[in-house]
Structure formats: C-alpha cells, structure tokens
Amino acid sequence: MLWTEKYKPTKLNQVIQHPVEKLKKFVLNSKSALLIYGPTGIGKTSTIYALAQELNYELYELNASNFRNKEKILSLLGTSTQQKSLFNNGKVILIDELEGLSAIDRGAVKAIIEVIQNTSFPIILTTTSFDADKIEPLKKYCQILEFEPLTREAIAKKLEEIAKKEKLDYEPSALDYLARYSSGDLRAAITDLQVLSNKKITKEAILELGTREKTEEIKNVLLKIFKTKDINIAYEAISDKKSVVNLIDFGKTNRSPAVFSDDNALIYWIEENIPRNYQLNELSQAFDILSKVDVFQRQIMKSQHYRFLVYIGSLLSAGIANAKDKKPEKIILKKTRRSPKQNFRLWSLVSKRKYLIADKLATQTRLSTQRNLEELPYLKILLKNSKELQEQLELEKQDIDYLNKI
Amino acid sequence: MLWIEKYRPEDFEDFVGQEHVAKRIKAFVEQKNIPHLLFSGPAGVGKSTLALIIAKKLFGDTWKHNFLELNASDSRGIDIIRNEVKDFARTRSLSTSTHKIIFLDESDALTKDAQQALRRTMETYSNSVRFILSCNYSTRIIDPIQSRCAIFRFKPLTLEQVTKVMDKIAKEEKLKIDKKVYGILHELSNGDLRRVENILQSCASINKNITESLTYEIVSAARPKEVKEVLNLAIKGDFLTARKILLKTMLEHSLTGLDIIKQIQKEIWNLDIPDNKKIDLINKCGEIEFRMVEGSDEFIQLEALLANFVKK
Numbered sequence: 001m002l003w004t005e006k007y008k009p010t011k012l013n014q015v016i017q018h019p020v021e022k023l024k025k026f027v028l029n030s031k032s033a034l035l036i037y038g039p040t041g042i043g044k045t046s047t048i049y050a051l052a053q054e055l056n057y058e059l060y061e062l063n064a065s066n067f068r069n070k071e072k073i074l075s076l077l078g079t080s081t082q083q084k085s086l087f088n089n090g091k092v093i094l095i096d097e098l099e100g101l102s103a104i105d106r107g108a109v110k111a112i113i114e115v116i117q118n119t120s121f122p123i124i125l126t127t128t129s130f131d132a133d134k135i136e137p138l139k140k141y142c143q144i145l146e147f148e149p150l151t152r153e154a155i156a157k158k159l160e161e162i163a164k165k166e167k168l169d170y171e172p173s174a175l176d177y178l179a180r181y182s183s184g185d186l187r188a189a190i191t192d193l194q195v196l197s198n199k200k201i202t203k204e205a206i207l208e209l210g211t212r213e214k215t216e217e218i219k220n221v222l223l224k225i226f227k228t229k230d231i232n233i234a235y236e237a238i239s240d241k242k243s244v245v246n247l248i249d250f251g252k253t254n255r256s257p258a259v260f261s262d263d264n265a266l267i268y269w270i271e272e273n274i275p276r277n278y279q280l281n282e283l284s285q286a287f288d289i290l291s292k293v294d295v296f297q298r299q300i301m302k303s304q305h306y307r308f309l310v311y312i313g314s315l316l317s318a319g320i321a322n323a324k325d326k327k328p329e330k331i332i333l334k335k336t337r338r339s340p341k342q343n344f345r346l347w348s349l350v351s352k353r354k355y356l357i358a359d360k361l362a363t364q365t366r367l368s369t370q371r372n373l374e375e376l377p378y379l380k381i382l383l384k385n386s387k388e389l390q391e392q393l394e395l396e397k398q399d400i401d402y403l404n405k406i
Numbered sequence: 407m408l409w410i411e412k413y414r415p416e417d418f419e420d421f422v423g424q425e426h427v428a429k430r431i432k433a434f435v436e437q438k439n440i441p442h443l444l445f446s447g448p449a450g451v452g453k454s455t456l457a458l459i460i461a462k463k464l465f466g467d468t469w470k471h472n473f474l475e476l477n478a479s480d481s482r483g484i485d486i487i488r489n490e491v492k493d494f495a496r497t498r499s500l501s502t503s504t505h506k507i508i509f510l511d512e513s514d515a516l517t518k519d520a521q522q523a524l525r526r527t528m529e530t531y532s533n534s535v536r537f538i539l540s541c542n543y544s545t546r547i548i549d550p551i552q553s554r555c556a557i558f559r560f561k562p563l564t565l566e567q568v569t570k571v572m573d574k575i576a577k578e579e580k581l582k583i584d585k586k587v588y589g590i591l592h593e594l595s596n597g598d599l600r601r602v603e604n605i606l607q608s609c610a611s612i613n614k615n616i617t618e619s620l621t622y623e624i625v626s627a628a629r630p631k632e633v634k635e636v637l638n639l640a641i642k643g644d645f646l647t648a649r650k651i652l653l654k655t656m657l658e659h660s661l662t663g664l665d666i667i668k669q670i671q672k673e674i675w676n677l678d679i680p681d682n683k684k685i686d687l688i689n690k691c692g693e694i695e696f697r698m699v700e701g702s703d704e705f706i707q708l709e710a711l712l713a714n715f716v717k718k
Binding site: 249267279288297298299343346347348351365367378379380382385388389406 | 700710
C-alpha cells in the first residue's frame with residue numbers, strides 16, 4: 001500500500017499546520033463556495049476528506065479535468081448541489097484541481113459560478129495555481145483560504161512518526177534532510193521515504209534519489225536542449241543538474257502508472273514539447289529517441305541495471321538536441337499536462353464498465369469474459385437497440401450509458 | 407436472445423463445416439467410447455459446439471450432470487480447475503457406462519506449469535472422466551498432453567458454409583439479405599461464424615433488410631473511427647491535435663496501446679499514400695509494437711509511431 005494513502009489524516013487533529021478551524025466553520029455554516037489554494041502535496045484534498053469523515057458528511061468529489069463543457073458541469077454538479085445527502089447527513093462538494101480545467105471551455109467557469117450561486121451545500125474548490133487567468137472570474141464568488149507549504153519541522157516530525165511505525169532503519173538527520181529537500185511537499189517526502197525504505201535511510205541514499213524538480217530548473221534544461229544543436233552544450237545541461245532533474249519516471253515500477261509516477265520527469269517534458277518545436281523529420285527522429293529511452297526506462301525497473309541511465313542521459317540531452325535540422329528561432333515551452341496517474345484512473349473507470357458488460361455477456365454465452373470483450377464492439381449496436389437483450393442480460397443504466405457513448 | 411446461442415446446432419446433422427472432424431467424432435460417439443480430445447483452431451468454427459453435441463448425444467437428457475464446462479482463461483489458476491475437476495470426477499456417470507466429460511475451453515491460456523498439473527489430473531481421473539480441450543494453437547499445448555489426446559484441427563468456414571448458416575437464420579428471422587453481404591461477412595470475419603452471426607444480428611436490430619451499406623455501417627462502428635482521423639491529421643502535419651484525439655480516444659474507450667497499434671497497422675493499407683511509404687510505416691509499426699512490449703509507456707511509443715506519419 002502507498003504510505004501516502006496509509007498515513008492520510010482521518011481526523012482533523014491529525015492535520016498539521018493548516019487552518020482547519022476556519023475550514024470547519026465554513027462547512028458547518030455556509031451554503032457557498034470556498035477556494036483553497038496552496039502548492040501541491042501539502043494536504044489540501046486530504047484535509048477536506050478528514051473533515052468530512054470527522055463530521056460524518058457525505059463528500060461528493062469531482063475533478064475539474066472532467067469538466068469538458070458547460071452541459072457536463074451542470075449535469076455533474078447541478079443535481080448534487082440540490083439533492084439531499086443519501087444518508088441524510090450533511091454534504092460537502094469538492095471540486096479538485098481547478099487548474100486542470102481545460103482553457104478552451106470558457107463556458108466552464110461560468111457554469112461553475114452558476115452552480116455556486118444556486119447551491120444548497122458548501123462547495124470547496126482547490127487549486128495550486130491561484131494566479132491562473134482562467135480561475136480569475138471565480139474568485140469574486142468564493143471565500144478564499146490559503147494553505148501554506150508545510151514547514152521543515154512539521155514534515156520531519158511526520159516522517160519520523162511513519163519511520164517508527166514502519167520500523168525503518170534511519171539516521172535522524174537524514175529525515176530532516178529529506179524534509180528540507182521536499183520544499184514543503186509532504187506527499188513527495190512520504191513517497192521518497194517509501195522509495196528509500198528498503199535500505200538504511202542515510203543522507204547519501206537521499207542524494208542518490210535525485211531532488212524533485214523545480215519547474216523553473218526543468219524549463220532551463222529544456223531550453224538549453226531545444227536551443228542548441230551542439231551535443232556538448234546539451235549534455236552539460238543535464239549533467240550540471242543531475243541532482244535536481246529526474247530524467248525518467250522512476251515511479252514506473254511496473255506497467256501500471258497508477259502507483260507513484262513522477263509526472264514531472266524530464267522525459268514527459270520533452271514529450272510534451274517536442275511537437276511544439278520540432279517539425280517533420282526532426283519530430284520523428286526526436287520521438288524515436290524518446291521511444292528508446294522508454295524501453296531503457298522499463299528495463300531499469302525490471303533488471304535494476306541502472307547503468308542504462310548513462311544512455312538515457314545522453315539520448316535525452318545530446319540526442320534530442322541533435323535531432324533538429326537547424327537552430328530554432330523561438331522556443332515554445334508548455335508545462336507538461338500529462339499525468340499518467342490521472343489518465344490511468346480515467347482509463348480504468350471505463351475499462352471496469354467494459355468488463356462488467358462482458359461479464360454479463362459471459363453468463364449468456366459459452367464464452368469467457370475475455371472473448372466477450374473482443375465481441376463487444378460487434379454487439380454494441382444490438383445491445384443498444386434490443387430491450388429484450390438488455391433485460392435478459394440485466395444491463396443497468398450505466399451499462400447502457402456506456403454503450404451509447406462508444 | 408443472442409443468435410449465437412439460439413442457432414447453436416444440437417445435432418451432427420445441423421452442424422456445418424469441419425466435415426472430416428465431425429464424421430470421426432460421430433463414430434466415437436456411436437461406439438460410446440471417446441478418447442481425450444484436443445480441438446485446435448481459430449475462434450468461431452465450432453469447437454465448443456461440437457463438444458456440446460458429443461455430450462448431448464452420449465448422455466441424452468442427463469447430459470448436464472455428466473458434462474463440466476470450464477474456461478481456462480476465466481477460472482483463475484489451475485488450483486480452481488483441479489478442485490472443480492476433483493468434485494466432478496469423484497462420482498461415476500449415472501446413466502450409462504461411459505465416461506463423464508470435462509470440456510476445458512481456451513486451454514492454451516494455461517501456463518506451462520498449469521498444463522503439467524492438468525496432465526496429472528487427466529491421469530488421475532482417467533477411469534471416470536474424458537477431457538475435451540480446446541485451443542487456438544496446439545503448439546501452445548505441452549507435448550505430454552498432446553500425446554494423450556486425439557488431435558483435431560478445425561478450419562475457418564468457407565463461403566458456402568457461411569452462406570448455408572446465414573440462409574437458415576434469414577428464413578427463421580425473416581431477413582432479406584443482399585447477395586453481396588454473404589461475401590463481405592465471410593471475408594470480414596475470416597470464416598468466424600460467431601462474428602458473422604453477431605454482425606448479422608446487430609444489422610437486423612436496425613433493419614430486417616440487410617444491405618451492403620448497413621453491414622459496413624455495423625462493422626465500421628465496431629472500430630473507433632478516430633484512429634483513422636488521428637492518422638490523417640498526422641499525415642497533414644498536425645501532430646498536436648492528432649495526439650490529443652488519440653489520448654482522448656484511448657481514455658474514453660479504455661483502449662490499450664496494443665489495441666490502437668493493431669488498428670493502425672490495418673488502417674495503413676487504406677491510407678492515401680505511396681506504396682513505399684506504406685511499407686515503411688508497416689515496418690515501423692512492427693518495431694514500435696516490439697518496443698511497446700519491452701517498454702513501459704505505451705503512449706510515448708504511440709507518439710513515436712505517429713511521428714512517422716508526419717515525416718516526409
């Protein structure tokens with residue numbers, strides 16, 4: 001189990017440092033919206049979970065990246081902000097990760113405002129980018145609460161608590177170092193602790209782990225690689241900062257991106273930005289390099305042969321730099337929007353539905369679920385049209401919704 | 407009801423295709439003495455159906471008590487199979503002196519170790535039970551099992567055979583089927599009768615008059631059309647949009663990288679590009695599929711493939 005899950009606060013008094021009383025007061029007394037902002041990994045979401053649990057409130061959570069358009073938002077939120085809790089308790093609505101709101105849909109923010117104005121329950125919104133343009137119009141309609149990065153001491157204390165419970169072998173100063181190194185991101189610190197937990201935790205071991213990136217530093221590295229054709233300059237860009245930029249996603253311990261996963265690894269940043277800066281043959285050459293790096297990435301995890309990192313480093317820097325035909329005039333860099341973890345969550349949700357339907361088909365045919373999964377595409381129109389089959393297979397509304405969507 | 411069940415034949419007389427196999431199996435049944443059997447062949451050509459016919463003919467009304475059907479890919483692990491087999495095999499068949507039958511479908515889904523265990527099970531209960539194993543590829547079945555079984559190879563159905571079945575269904579369901587549809591379905595399904603009947607039933611749920619265009623409509627709806635769009639966008643050079651739609655499609659349909667690459671590889675043949683470019687892309691497809699199996703991030707691999715469509 002992930003320690004970040006295992007050690008999530010379940011009561012408000014386990015939440016460190018954040019203004020929980022203000023939050024509690026808001027939830028108990030308001031039927032409006034509260035915007036919580038603060039950097040990633042400090043416990044915005046888990047504090048709200050702990051609060052709901054303590055008050056025995058129903059928590060209705062939505063991730064803003066699911067908001068594709070106005071209709072979708074109103075259908076997702078409209079009823080839940082009116083309907084009473086199923087269990088007759090209080091209810092609080094959480095709209096998580098506002099920054100994931102797709103910028104294309106200007107209607108999205110408007111729709112959220114509409115929902116806020118009509119809600120019968122407290123709505124809490126969270127974001128890491130308080131200054132983003134797209135959420136600007138929202139601020140007028142929300143109370144605002146800041147969650148600050150956690151102090152080094154607070155993080156160190158928490159790490160020590162976990163280390164003791166897990167009976168880890170550690171140098172106390174190493175935990176303090178780990179805490180400082182996480183720059184206020186508790187989730188990162190706990191994740192690192194778990195990654196390090198198979199050996200004695202020392203300062204050296206932490207240094208080996210490589211510091212979590214800072215966006216600015218990553219961008220600098222990227223700029224150097226994208227600007228130059230000189231392989232030496234490009235290589236220096238990563239060898240200089242070897243300790244601060246993670247080349248690949250060390251979280252990819254297996255084929256399932258659901259666990260760990262470092263959304264900020266250099267490989268993802270390059271992936272995101274190659275098509276903005278490389279054309280035609282440059283593009284295919286650069287992606288060919290990424291594809292090889294990915295194979296190395298997997299083989300490292302599989303065989304623990306860390307020497308592959310040498311090739312990964314050279315390919316990601318010098319290789320990518322050299323893939324271009326000529327020096328570009330202008331570099332466009334976008335923050336990587338990719339989140340394997342989140343994508344995997346979405347993917348599995350749909351996948352589960354598919355399996356459920358195939359399972360139901362398996363009860364009526366002499367075929368395995370797997371085979372039925374293969375036949376499903378050829379049967380979907382039939383299943384959509386035939387009420388008789390829907391009844392016979394006991395398809396539920398969600399099943400039919402899914403069939404209608406695909 | 408699904409036609410694949412409704413029109414599953416119950417008799418050797420109604421069984422279409424695999425004449426050479428059916429004839430010999432019928433002889434076994436008439437002598438009331440069947441050996442262990444291994445049915446090998448592609449999907450939808452009658453392996454399970456024939457196993458069922460054997461049971462019904464051997465046991466008559468009591469066939470359900472004397473026939474155990476297991477699916478190797480669903481029943482997790484050999485232990486579960488072993489236990490079920492044990493319970494079933496403990497008693498001798500009631501009605502006749504013949505052996506009870508265990509039908510293990512998709513047996514090539516079992517690992518080598520599981521197959522070894524299966525072999526022992528086959529031996530232990532050989533006094534009371536006969537096994538019928540089905541698989542797609544007999545090469546995936548270990549030799550010791552193969553040598554204990556009479557092996558029968560099933561072939562894809564011919565156009566005549568598919569036509570015969572379709573005509574029968576058309577008569578029962580009062581369908582009007584266009585002449586061309588027979589050939590189309592036979593080709594699209596590669597002689598897989600289950601696929602043919604599923605497509606036919608889907609068509610009929612829209613219109614009893616089954617035309618060429620209706621058939622194509624159903625078949626193309628089965629594959630997300632976005633893949634073609636993605637490839638065309640890439641060819642035009644709009645890589646950013648192409649990959650965005652690709653990701654969205656994969657998430658919404660919960661497709662794996664391999665699902666997508668399979669379809670890209672089929673789609674390449676239909677693209678409006680020169681032949682040598684097609685060959686080049688098919689070659690790349692294979693290379694990327696290889697890396698996908700070896701690598702960790704399917705999406706990066708798909709992007710790398712997509713970038714080759716942009717290349718001039």
